[in-house]
Structures are given as C-alpha cells and as structure tokens.
Amino acid sequence: MENIQTAGSQHHEPEFNTKPIWRTFWILLGITLVELVLATIHLKTGFPPKFVLNGVYLILTCAKAFYIIAEFMHLRHELKNLIMTVAIPATLFIWFIISFLYEGNSYKELRNRYDRHHLEMSKEKAPAAEGEHEGHEPAAKKPGAAE
Amino acid sequence: MAHSVPAGQKWWSGGKSPFNVEYGKLMMWYFLMSDAFTFGAFLISYGSIRFATNGWPDPNEVFRAFPLMGETHLPLVFVSLMTFILIMSSVTMVLAVAAGHQNDRKKVTFYMILTIIGGFMFLGCQAWEWTHLHSEGAWWGKNPFVNADGSAATTNFTNFFFTITGFHGFHVFSGVIINIIMLIKNLRGDFDKRGHYLMIEKAGLYWHFVDLVWVFVFTCFYLL
Numbered sequence: 001m002e003n004i005q006t007a008g009s010q011h012h013e014p015e016f017n018t019k020p021i022w023r024t025f026w027i028l029l030g031i032t033l034v035e036l037v038l039a040t041i042h043l044k045t046g047f048p049p050k051f052v053l054n055g056v057y058l059i060l061t062c063a064k065a066f067y068i069i070a071e072f073m074h075l076r077h078e079l080k081n082l083i084m085t086v087a088i089p090a091t092l093f094i095w096f097i098i099s100f101l102y103e104g105n106s107y108k109e110l111r112n113r114y115d116r117h118h119l120e121m122s123k124e125k126a127p128a129a130e131g132e133h134e135g136h137e138p139a140a141k142k143p144g145a146a147e
Numbered sequence: 148m149a150h151s152v153p154a155g156q157k158w159w160s161g162g163k164s165p166f167n168v169e170y171g172k173l174m175m176w177y178f179l180m181s182d183a184f185t186f187g188a189f190l191i192s193y194g195s196i197r198f199a200t201n202g203w204p205d206p207n208e209v210f211r212a213f214p215l216m217g218e219t220h221l222p223l224v225f226v227s228l229m230t231f232i233l234i235m236s237s238v239t240m241v242l243a244v245a246a247g248h249q250n251d252r253k254k255v256t257f258y259m260i261l262t263i264i265g266g267f268m269f270l271g272c273q274a275w276e277w278t279h280l281h282s283e284g285a286w287w288g289k290n291p292f293v294n295a296d297g298s299a300a301t302t303n304f305t306n307f308f309f310t311i312t313g314f315h316g317f318h319v320f321s322g323v324i325i326n327i328i329m330l331i332k333n334l335r336g337d338f339d340k341r342g343h344y345l346m347i348e349k350a351g352l353y354w355h356f357v358d359l360v361w362v363f364v365f366t367c368f369y370l371l
Contacts, residue, residue: 018245025238029231035370036227043207043222054371061366065359072241072355081158082166086176093187100191104198112201122201126299 024071031060175349179356182318186360189314190367193307202294204304206369209292212279226369229272230361233319236265237358240326244351247344252333255347259330262354266323273316277309285309308368315364318357325350 035057042053070076075083112119158165166173197203207222214225243258284291290305329350338344 018242021238021241021245025234028234032227032230032234036223039207039223039370057366057370061362064362068237068355068359068362072237072358073352074244079152079165079167082168082173082176085166086180089180090183096187096191097194100195101198104195107199108201111199119201122298124299125297126293 020071024067027067028064031064035060169345172345172349172352175352179352182356183360186311186314186363189307189311190363193311193367196303196307200301200303202296202298202300204290204292204300205295206371208295209280209285210276210369214275223369225272225276226365229269229276230365232265232269232272233358233361236262236269237355239265240351240354244344244348247338247347250339250344252336252339255333255338255344256330259326259333259347263323263326263330266319266326266354269319270316270323273312273319277312280305280308311364312368315357315360318360322350322354322357325353 038048038053038056042048042050048056075086156163168176210226211220211222212225213219213221239258239261243255243262246254246258280286285305285308287306287309288302290300290302292300292304294300329347332338332346333344338346
C-alpha cells in the first residue's frame with residue numbers, strides 16, 4: 001500500500017472494466033423479471049401463498065440491493081475499512097424493521113381486542129360510491145388534506 | 148488495491164489513508180448513509196402502519212393501468228418498465244464513470260447524456276402515474292380505493308404512497324440536475340483540466356443510490 005495518495009491519482013485503478021457492469025445489469029433485470037413472473041402466477045392461480053411470496057420478494061430485493069451497492073457503487077472493490085464503515089451502521093435496519101413491524105402488529109391486536117367498535121367498523125363494507133370522481137366535493141375533504 | 152494490503156496493516160497510526168478514497172467521495176458515502184436512514188424511516192413507518200391496520204388496498208388493483216391502453220388490467224407492467232428505465236440509466240452512469248477512469252471525455256459526455264435521458268424518462272413515467280391516480284380521486288388525504296376485502300380503507304395508503312414516491316421522485320429530479328451540471332462541466336473540459344473525473348464518480352454514487360431506493364420502494368408498494 002502506498003502512502004497517502006488518493007485523490008487525483010488516476011493510475012491506480014485499472015481494474016474498472018465494463019464486463020461486470022453488464023453482468024450486473026442482466027442479473028438485476030433477471031431478478032426483476034422473476035419477481036414479475038411470480039406475481040403474475042400468484043394473481044392467476046394463487047399458488048405460492050402470499051406470505052411465502054413476500055419472503056421471496058424480500059430476499060430478491062436484498063439481492064438486488066447487494067448487486068447495486070457492490071458493483072454499481074463499486075463498494076466491493078474498496079478497502080475493507082470503507083466497506084465496514086458503511087455496512088455496520090446499515091445492520092441497524094435489521095433491528096428497526098423487526099421491532100417496528102412487531103410494534104405495529106401488537107398495536108393492531110390490542111386495539112382489536114379492547115376496541116370492539118373499531119373491529120366492527122373495519123369489517124364493514126365500503127359505501128358503493130367509492131372510486132367515482134367526486135374528490136373535489138367538500139364532503140370528501142378530510143382534515144390535513146393537501147390543496 | 149484491496150488485494151495488495153499486507154495482513155496486520157496498522158491503518159490508524161498515521162501515514163496511511165485508511166479508506167483510500169478522496170475526501171468528497173467518503174463524504175458522499177456518509178451523506179448517502181444518512182439519506183438511507185431517512186428513506187428507511189419512511190418505509191419502516193409505512194410498514195408499521197400497515198401492520199397496525201386491519202385492511203389494506205390490493206396494490207394489483209390500484210396500480211393496474213398503462214399509458215394509452217385505456218381501462219386495462221395490467222398490474223405491475225408499468226412499474227416494471229419504470230424499474231427497467233432506472234436500472235438502465237444506472238448502467239449508463241457506471242459506463243460514464245468507467246470512461247472517466249480512462250479520461251475519455253467524449254465517452255463521458257455520451258453516457259452522461261444517456262443517463263440524463265433515462266432520468267427524464269423515469270420522471271415522465273412518474274408524472275403520468277401521479278396524474279392517473281389523481282384523476283381517479285387519489286391524493287394526500289383522499290383515498291378512493293377500498294381494501295382488498297371490500298371494507299373502507301384509511302387515507303394512510305395514499306398518504307404514504309404520495310409522500311414516499313414523491314420524496315424519491317424529488318431525489319431523481321435533483322439527481323438529474325446534478326448530472327446536467329456534471330455534463331456541462333465535462334463539456335467545458337473542467338475535469339480534463341483537473342486531471343481526474345472524481346466528480347462524475349460522486350454524482351454516480353448519488354444516482355445509483357436513487358436506483359437503490361427505488362428497488363425498495365418497488366418492493367414495498369407494488370409487490371408486498
């Protein structure tokens with residue numbers, strides 16, 4: 001390793017070739033198409049149950065994210081120090097996702113258990129006029145609506 | 148570079164650059180980290196609210212339209228096209244960065260123009276989608292769509308959709324502006340004078356980040 005010599009020294013990165021870029025492109029395109037096909041099969045036949053499919057989607061999404069960060073953003077070819085300074089804080093997301101989704105679910109269940117009125121209301125069918133173009137009537141306006 | 152590092156290298160005792168990247172590029176990485184947490188907070192609060200709500204609209208019923216196709220039922224087709232456009236413009240951006248490494252100014256110009264066109268195409272698609280949803284009566288605080296089981300939905304669905312895709316679209320827009328500035332600087336020969344194309348690389352990092360966020364938005368809103 002040379003001493004401090006980073007900016008402006010364009011000679012030390014000859015390995016930036018375009019072949020892995022196109023390979024990454026095909027991988028990303030392929031994953032997106034697989035997601036599209038799985039979703040279409042699910043809509044037509046309902047075969048892979050939705051919760052299985054959601055797990056598959058999450059894995060495929062993480063795979064896409066990995067390829068974008070590693071190849072397009074070139075992080076894989078940086079020093080380990082730089083990789084870790086990005087990767088370690090990102091692991092906080094694992095905790096965020098688990099705890100916040102758990103909290104949301106727990107709120108729903110407690111509310112359904114203790115607020116029966118809410119549960120009844122949320123089972124009621126929507127009025128038939130939904131989906132029509134009456135969005136500009138004052139009746140449809142809610143507090144906090146934009147415009 | 149990474150392969151030539153001897154084992155047990157003392158990075159932090161001075162004399163070496165522990166990250167071996169230019170200051171601005173490192174700061175771009177840290178900015179993107181903070182931005183990732185902003186988007187993460189948006190998407191996680193969306194997930195949290197969705198888990199806390201009894202019913203939720205079926206995305207395949209809401210996002211089923213395609214331009215110039217009238218009243219068709221084509222779920223996911225249009226967003227897949229948007230995803231393809233963004234991935235494609237990400238590819239041209241890396242090619243511009245690679246051309247910058249070879250100090251090839253003409254090629255950088257060519258690929259930057261392609262990237263900017265891709266960005267505008269994505270923004271156009273998003274403008275169409277927003278216009279279409281708005282014409283169906285969806286907006287902040289207004290949700291014409293019912294839940295998958297037919298019960299009345301809350302406005303959280305549209306609020307989160309417009310806020311998050313809007314925030315992402317704003318990032319795409321500023322990315323396009325940054326890319327245009329880089330293109331102008333490249334046409335003026337600023338990077339040749341400087342002797343390196345690191346600015347293209349930093350703009351590229353931002354652009355790929357926008358693509359990265361879209362991957363998650365795509366999954367959270369259209370697939371799950």
